[in-house]
Amino acid sequence: MPEFSIDRSWLDEVVREVVKQVLETVMELEREVFLAEEGGTKNGYYERGLVTKPGPVRLRVPREREGRFHTALFAPYQRRTEDLEALALAMYAAGISTRKVGEVLGHLLGETYSASTISRMAEEVLPRLEAFRKRPLRQRYAFVYLDALFVKVFREGEGVATEAAYLALGITEEGHREVLGFWLLPTESGTGWGDLLLELKERGVEEVLLFVTDELSGMETAIKRVYPRAHWQLCTVHKVRSTLRRVRKKDQEAVLRDLVSVVRASDRSEALRALEVFKGRWADKYPQVVAGWVQHSAALLRFFEYPKALQPVIKSTNLLERMIKEVKRATKTRDNTFPAPDAVLKVIYCVAEGYEARFQGRKLRGFQQAEDELRAIFDLRYPRA
Template sequence: RGAVYVALGVTPGGQRQVLGFWLLPTESATAWEEVLRELWQRGLRRVLLFITDGLPGMEEAIRRVYPLAQWQVCVVHRVRSSLAQVRARDRALLAQDLKGIYGARSRVEALEALERLKEAWGSRYPSLVAAWWENSGALLRFYDYPQVLWPYLRSTNLMERFIREVRRGTKVRDHKFPKGEAVYKLLYLESERQEGRWAERRLKGFAEVQEVLEGMLRERYAPRTQTLTHKS
């Protein structure tokens, strides 16, 4: 048994690419940092945004390898976790209030919705509300990017969809692999198949903001800035 780490990237033009996969004993931020270092060494030097779940230590791991990149915590994971913490009778109304945060038309409106969340639920579920406030920077990071991309950037849904496709293609649940090499081979073959399907299916919305994203990359990774801030 082990954890399969998968890194999926999206270019400014909306082309999805499997950056790599690793079979490791368990999932941890320390292991993810090693994965990130390998990606850096392989030549992936400019990243605007990492989107992950809320694994403890993940932000620090990203900062150590990609200090100029931003970090977005998956809103879907946070919502599911929040709803699991409350009474059944409160879930529908709380879900509506949470949607007011990540479904707002701007960061300003999202922060206003956070204030309403505190007023409505702060006394009943103080730790839940505090977690949203304490992590608001990472939860609302997607608002820094073009609005047409928000549905992609606020969650790990693209990755989860890819994992489902891999499972469907390889039927991993029905197999027992005696050696790690067999897992790598199946993942490689399935990744190749998926990338072939993606070749003519760029994600919607990226084409119209491609120049904006490329400009953000140039500005953030200007040679002088990169030299001053990167820590190897």
């Protein structure tokens, strides 16, 4: 029987092309997300090399006109993905099994990593995770976003249960993002958030201008109990979505137009006039829906009391939602079930660490124009002795 052999050079060329296409696609998506969040314009590409097991590849790396965008796939000027632990944990956080992580590292870096090796790497995250969750925080944050997602967790002797993963994102007075904490509790409640806010205070957070949350019962009470001088902004996106679910399909488009007039008004007076129009048009047909907007109008329109440049990012929890979506992607890959509570926290930690690294040194959009106004609000709300 004649021997059959594979042309290894042809196979390596195919693998290199696949690696090139995947990496360039990811970088393109990264740039799209960056431009959507931070603004700016595309500025073509530049070429750089990356060493892989099948051989070197030439990549077209996207650029942004002001040079603020950098892909998270590799550090600028790095020529080989050498930080194996970080790479392995990033794939683990994305929901890839430990066996698959080992295979991918083997293809990219020319080494074989067993599932047990990757598992040990993940276990070594725990001390860093705990240090991250207990680290001292700043005294002052301009804005704090609070939200939760639900995950299925297996607990020994109890089986699988749906639990709430709480997340808190802070924006410093200089405009930088910090993940303040994440916790796993049986369910989401105002009481639960109150206890977690006390923990943030114990870790050093004394002064907050504004909390941005969804419409959870007891949330405003919990905030005022711990931070009586802070304001509460009810997420307008959550409120609009919940409203549309409570009106008939044939009315949804017209109701949405009226609500957009409220939340996109140029100032508070215009928003209140638009709210009166909404009330007059729909109060008879949807009395409870309209009453909910009127009752919470102060919290829904609180963003008008802050600098105009920052209003788009404080009228909703979208900043935190982007991070939550990353956690959900990992959850979905794991068929929505985690083998233990620690597994949930490890994934959130990996996502949080990557989130902070991605935005390190970058101010939130609008802060450059709003610094003086924010400082005046802080001085008025929290006067120094």
